[in-house]
Amino acid sequence: MTAAAARPASVPPLPSGGPVEIVPGVHWIGAFDPGLRSFDTLMKTANGTSYNAYAVRGSAGVAVIDTVHADHAEAFFARLEAVARYDEITQIVLNHLEPDHSGALPELLRRAPQAEIRLSPRGLPILRALLRDAFEAARILPVTTGAEADLGGRRLRFLTTPNVHWPDTQCSYLVEEGILFTCDLLGSHYCDERLFDDRVGDFRFAMDHYFDRLMRPFRSFVTQALDLIEPLELSVIAPSHGPVLRTDPRGYLGRYRRLAGPRSAPGPDRTLAILYISAHGATARLAQAIRDGAAGEPGVRVSLFDLEGGELHPFLDLIEEVDGIALGTPTINGDAVRAIWELLAMLVDIETRGKLGAAFGSYGWSGEAVRQVEARLQGLKMRLPEPGLKVKLNPAEEDLEEARAFGRRLAAHLTGRAPPREVDLADLASR
Amino acid sequence: MEKATLTFTDVAITVNVPPGSRIIEMSEKVGSGITYGCREGECGTCVTHILEGSEHLSDPSALELRVLSENMAGKDDRLACQCRVLSGAVKVRPG
Numbered sequence A: 001m002t003a004a005a006a007r008p009a010s011v012p013p014l015p016s017g018g019p020v021e022i023v024p025g026v027h028w029i030g031a032f033d034p035g036l037r038s039f040d041t042l043m044k045t046a047n048g049t050s051y052n053a054y055a056v057r058g059s060a061g062v063a064v065i066d067t068v069h070a071d072h073a074e075a076f077f078a079r080l081e082a083v084a085r086y087d088e089i090t091q092i093v094l095n096h097l098e099p100d101h102s103g104a105l106p107e108l109l110r111r112a113p114q115a116e117i118r119l120s121p122r123g124l125p126i127l128r129a130l131l132r133d134a135f136e137a138a139r140i141l142p143v144t145t146g147a148e149a150d151l152g153g154r155r156l157r158f159l160t161t162p163n164v165h166w167p168d169t170q171c172s173y174l175v176e177e178g179i180l181f182t183c184d185l186l187g188s189h190y191c192d193e194r195l196f197d198d199r200v201g202d203f204r205f206a207m208d209h210y211f212d213r214l215m216r217p218f219r220s221f222v223t224q225a226l227d228l229i230e231p232l233e234l235s236v237i238a239p240s241h242g243p244v245l246r247t248d249p250r251g252y253l254g255r256y257r258r259l260a261g262p263r264s265a266p267g268p269d270r271t272l273a274i275l276y277i278s279a280h281g282a283t284a285r286l287a288q289a290i291r292d293g294a295a296g297e298p299g300v301r302v303s304l305f306d307l308e309g310g311e312l313h314p315f316l317d318l319i320e321e322v323d324g325i326a327l328g329t330p331t332i333n334g335d336a337v338r339a340i341w342e343l344l345a346m347l348v349d350i351e352t353r354g355k356l357g358a359a360f361g362s363y364g365w366s367g368e369a370v371r372q373v374e375a376r377l378q379g380l381k382m383r384l385p386e387p388g389l390k391v392k393l394n395p396a397e398e399d400l401e402e403a404r405a406f407g408r409r410l411a412a413h414l415t416g417r418a419p420p421r422e423v424d425l426a427d428l429a430s431r
Numbered sequence B: 001m002e003k004a005t006l007t008f009t010d011v012a013i014t015v016n017v018p019p020g021s022r023i024i025e026m027s028e029k030v031g032s033g034i035t036y037g038c039r040e041g042e043c044g045t046c047v048t049h050i051l052e053g054s055e056h057l058s059d060p061s062a063l064e065l066r067v068l069s070e071n072m073a074g075k076d077d078r079l080a081c082q083c084r085v086l087s088g089a090v091k092v093r094p095g
Ligand SMILES: Cc1cc2nc3c(=O)[nH]c(=O)nc-3n(C[C@H](O)[C@H](O)[C@H](O)COP(=O)(O)O)c2cc1C
Pocket: A001, A040, A042, A098, A165
């Protein structure tokens, strides 16, 4: 969060109203941040955001679900105090530990030390670092899908939904009321004190943009989360940012399904995209030969693009859908070409884990670029079954034949027909 | 010296390794999608699924057991930066 630095001085704070009832005994106790203009360094927030926290009252006690950014703790505690005494709090549910939701947690724990903390097991190492000395004294109960907390006449049931967008993320479901607390999932950076989706301004753009910037890199995990959520009976979706969704909650799930799903139905073939840039045509000739080799293999659809001829952003959509990419770049001034780096930098915005990656390129004397690209592809958690292809200056016919063979091998790895290989550890050192 | 092999199915390669090698020492070199963060058995980034030969791996330390459990890893999952291949044939893929 770069909250303070990104806040324009001209935005007046919203009137600090009280808690907002969602249904009897369930209150919004969050905070509005209309001045926020940049979130997580990842996106702009043109009309700010809200940090939504909730209090749920049962006959045996009160559960607090998430807190707010530390800068807004005062508003949060004021709203909490309007609906509960601290000694009534039996549960603190931490659906996600990012500072925008855990900022008021240390103080809340000082005021309600008796409360039990419920969080996903993957939140434990983060909570340990967050609470430091207070961790050992806290009453912490890791929960996984299906576990319940009894509030007296009301139950919170937990759903482990990791990696949307931190390892620790989970959802909590108030069974009797059909209210699902999703934390960042299904949120919007959209600040409107009218709170409910049927009362606020048009936030559809904000919800889609939020998905694109925060959830898209985790779309397979979003899909897994939706698999858990969809069978639930839902009257309200209560996320941690933006409007509370009480009008046709299932419609929002459908929207997320579409956003997280493939752009078009995948065909039967595996897909390989070859993208290159070339100063004098040598890398371009390698790219063409790799294409010819790969395209000759059954079951693989190959496409070839010159990065010089396109805007980079649409290539993200392409790469998100394909099974493998091969990136070609000459070595220029001891480095890969800038357009390749720009594309590689953008790949963090999509899910690349497990895709096949490969690098190739022509060089004059040192040839660093191919290895540099491979290192970045590995950083993106792609698998690189074939060591990169490097050719000195203009490829000769035998180099082009090697490039075609390289293409055939990449295709075979995509279809699962690659012959198994055996190597000694010593031979690997040269890779 | 006893022979040990480690197969990375996601890149279809088997490496003949000196007994006692850690998976992480080979996974990057062969281009496997098994990646790492801390390399110290803390972050859980290197969770690896053992397809065959888990009996040929060193026993998990208390730290590895805690990190595996906090990451909700399955019973056939190990940390590539922690466990060592002692002998025989082990087959793995990214977790
Ligand atoms: C959107 C987002 C994604 C993050 N992803 C990672 C990650 O993949 N690995 C990691 O170690 N920390 C990750 N973090 C945690 C940050 O590195 C951590 O919160 C850090 O303290 C932020 O530093 P800052 O206050 O200088 O921004 C992520 C944080 C955010 C906001």
